[in-house]
Structures are given as structure tokens and as C-alpha cells.
Amino acid sequence: xxxxxxxxxxxxxxxxxxxxxxxxxxxxxxxxxxxxxxxxxxxxxxxxxxxxxxxxxxxxxxxxxxxxxxxxxxxxxxxxxxxxxxxxxxxxxxxxxxxxxxxxxxxxxxxxxxxxxxxxxxxxxxxxxxxxxxxxxxxxxxxxxxxxxxxxxxxxxxxxxxxxxxxxxxxxxxxxxxxxxxxxxxxxxxxxxxxxxxxxxxxxxxxxxxxxxxxxxxxxxxxxxxxxxxxxxxxxxxxxxxxxxxxxxxxxxxxxxxxxxxxxxxxxxxxxxxxxxxxxxxxxxxxxxxxxxxxxxxxxxxxxxxxxxxxxxxxxxxxxxxxxxxxxxxxxxxxxxxxxx
Numbered sequence: 001x002x003x004x005x006x007x008x009x010x011x012x013x014x015x016x017x018x019x020x021x022x023x024x025x026x027x028x029x030x031x032x033x034x035x036x037x038x039x040x041x042x043x044x045x046x047x048x049x050x051x052x053x054x055x056x057x058x059x060x061x062x063x064x065x066x067x068x069x070x071x072x073x074x075x076x077x078x079x080x081x082x083x084x085x086x087x088x089x090x091x092x093x094x095x096x097x098x099x100x101x102x103x104x105x106x107x108x109x110x111x112x113x114x115x116x117x118x119x120x121x122x123x124x125x126x127x128x129x130x131x132x133x134x135x136x137x138x139x140x141x142x143x144x145x146x147x148x149x150x151x152x153x154x155x156x157x158x159x160x161x162x163x164x165x166x167x168x169x170x171x172x173x174x175x176x177x178x179x180x181x182x183x184x185x186x187x188x189x190x191x192x193x194x195x196x197x198x199x200x201x202x203x204x205x206x207x208x209x210x211x212x213x214x215x216x217x218x219x220x221x222x223x224x225x226x227x228x229x230x231x232x233x234x235x236x237x238x239x240x241x242x243x244x245x246x247x248x249x250x251x252x253x254x255x256x257x258x259x260x261x262x263x264x265x266x267x268x269x270x271x272x273x274x275x276x277x278x279x280x281x282x283x284x285x286x287x288x289x290x291x292x293x294x295x296x297x298x299x300x301x302x303x304x305x306x307x308x309x310x311x312x313x314x315x316x317x318x319x320x321x322x323x324x325x326x327x328x329x330x331x332x333x334x335x336x337x338x339x340x341x
Contacts, residue, residue, distance in 0.1 A: 001065065002136050003326050004145045004297075004306040006045045007038055007058040007072070014069035015060070018126050024166065027074070027124040028198050044077070045304065052156045053078040058124070059145050061131075061138055064326060071127035073142040075150065078158055080118030087114045087204045088250045088259060091215075091227055108215040108223070110181075112208050112253060119160035119261060122146050125236055132235075136308045137293055140340045143239045145306050147269035148297045148338040154264065161264050163245065165229035165237055167257035177256035180222045185209060193254060204253060226256040233257070242341035243268040273338045278319065280331040295338040302328030308340065 007015065012035055020029045028034075037058060044055035055077035061070045080086030089110045097104045122143075131138045150157050169175055178190040186193060186207045196203065215223055227247070229237050237245075240260055244267050250259040264270060296317050297306035305327040309317045317337050329335060 001322060001326050002061060002063055002070070002134075002138065002141075002307065004059050004061050004141060004295075005302075006304055007041050007060050009038060009042070011060055011069050012038060015058075015072060018069070018072055018128070021129075022124075022126045024124070027072070027126060028195070030195075030198065033198055053081065055156055057146075057149065059142065059149075061127070061142055070131050071138060071142050072124060073126075073146055074122070074124035075146045075157070076121040076123065077156055078118060079121040079162070080115045082116050084201060085114040085116050085205070086118035087112065087201060087208075087253050089113070089253045089256075091249045091251055105216075108226070109212045110215055110226075110251075111212040112204070112210065113250075114205065118158075119162040120150070120158040120264065122161060122163050137340055139235060140239055141295055141306070141308050143236065144243075144269050144295050144338055144340055145297070147243065147267055148273055148295055148306060148336060149304065150264065150267075151270040151273040151338070152297070152299070152336060157264060159264050160261055161245075161267065162248065162259050162261035163236075163240055164252055164259055165233040165257050167228060167233075167252070167255040168225050168230040169255070175255040176222045176225050177218075178254055180218050181213070182208070182254055190254065197254070208253065227251050227258045228256075229258060239341060268341065269338055273336055275334050275336050276316075278324070278329055278331050278333050278335055293340045295340060296323070296327070297336045297338065298327045298329045298333060300328045300330075300333050311339070 015034050016031055019027045019034060037056060040056045041058040043049050044057050049055045057075040058072060060072050063070055090113050092109055094107045094109055096107065125142050127139050127142060167175065175190050182193060183189065186203060215226055244262045245260040246262065248259045248261045251257060292311050293308050294311050294317050295306050296309050296319060307323055307326060309319060309323060311317055324330065
């Protein structure tokens, strides 16, 4: 059976293996960083973080029959602190017109912005490629479990939620915007800057231009990647768009990947989460999953747990005895139901 749960210390090795497939700022292929991230997640789920703003929640998808960790996703309670501000490039348009020449131009411009009070960020989603077309919609489950948790604990998160989409990369692993922009002001390769950013972002404020930059001056192939998600980000982006995320006209200052966002309480998977009390009788076998699926979650004897189950024609989740045992719930316990988009 497939379940979603908070990460544990013994999940470090599979997390390192998964991170190697993505190697992003949220999920770098860095054992020391990931070990520290797991410790922060354990304290966050336990409510032992001094400030809710410092909470980081890492989920994993586990096959209970084999004990394998198949995927992961993350919530960062707030992106941006006094010690580590959140930086982005604002993308906006300047119109220029010459009546004498009869010429009109629209120039796209980039301006570095920062905040110590950013939104909650969702990220770090990666799934074992072998499970991308699984009938239990593993990718959707890893995405939506974060909103189910946010909906259950709104006081731990900000009123706005954002997500960064990776931009297209060259076969060599370089990024066109970084080579045309960031590298010229920092003297760093993309990989060097990405690694440094994991622990310290101060160099962005120190070295990036403070004045707006005309993207019009970049070669056409560089302009084309600004605000465009890469192929690997499209599946995750489609899920987010279905639950209400929209382009914020902000991009990552390194690779130009777009930021999408939504008001927390307007996200469909937050708004539509509902609770029910488990009846005394449970199903012995699950009906054929021909209709819609939903994520069922609970915080009971085993802590936070979630699983994907089919909905019957009336919209009720089909919760079998096996599912109850995997979630650690019994008759009379509260179960949350979040439809999968």
C-alpha cells in the first residue's frame, strides 16, 4: 500500500537518491543539508519550532509492502527571514512611443526585489520515474498532501502560497539567463551560485544590479526562457494551475524560472478539504477505482498519515480495513478528505 507521511531520520539515504534526480535549491543533492533538513522537519511536525516562520515540513511517499520511499515534497512555512531574505526578479513592461517616427515598443524589464516576510513556499516535489503513471496518481498525491496539511494547520503558514518552477536548461546543465545575466555580475558559474545559495544568499544583494535591467538587450534565445517553465516542471505546474495558482510576474534571479502563487484560503485543495467521522464498519475490499480519487488524511496514533482512495458515486471515500490500519485510525476518529484535481 502507498502512504504519505512525514519524513524520518532513516529516510536520509532514499532522500539523497531522490535529490540527485532534481538537485534544486529546495532539494539539493547535499547529504549534510538534507540531514539538517530532516531534523528541522521532525521538529516542525512535532510543533517544537520556536517560530512558526521557521517551520519546514517534508513529506515522503512510501510503499509499505517494500518499505521503499518513492517520492517527496516540501512546505517551507515562510520564504524569507531577516537572516535569509527572499530574492526574486520582478518582470514588468515599459511602453515607449515616438509619434514622430510612428514607432511603438514594449520593453520587458527585470528588477531585483527582496523581502523578509515572504509567502509560504511549496517545493521539492520529486517522484521515482517508475511511478509517474501509477493508478494512485502519486505525483498529484505528493502535491496535494501539502495543501491538506496547510488546511489542517493554517496558523502555521502564511496567507499566500507560492511555488517556483524550474526553467529550461541546456544539455550541459547551464542556464541561458544565468550566463547572460547572473554570471556577468557575480563571476560564478550557475552550479557554483546554486550551491552557494543553499547556505547564503547575501551575495545576490551585494553583486546583482540594483537598477532595472532591460531584458530587450538579451539575445532572443535568452529572452525566450524568462518566465518559461522547463519540460520537467510542466506536470507539477498543471496540478497547481488546476487548484488555483497563477503566474505572479516574478522569476528566479538565477534561472528565470517563473513563480506561481495563490491566496492560501482560495486554493481549491485547501478550501475543499472536509472532515468526516469514521463509521464502525469498514470495507474489506476496495471497489474498482473507476471514478474520482481523493486524498484521505488523519493525525491519529501514527501521527500524520495520508493515502489515496476512490470516491463512491455519492462522494464518500472508500476506506478499507487496510487503509485504516495504515493511517492508524479507528471507528469514531476524524478523517479529512481532499479531492485530487
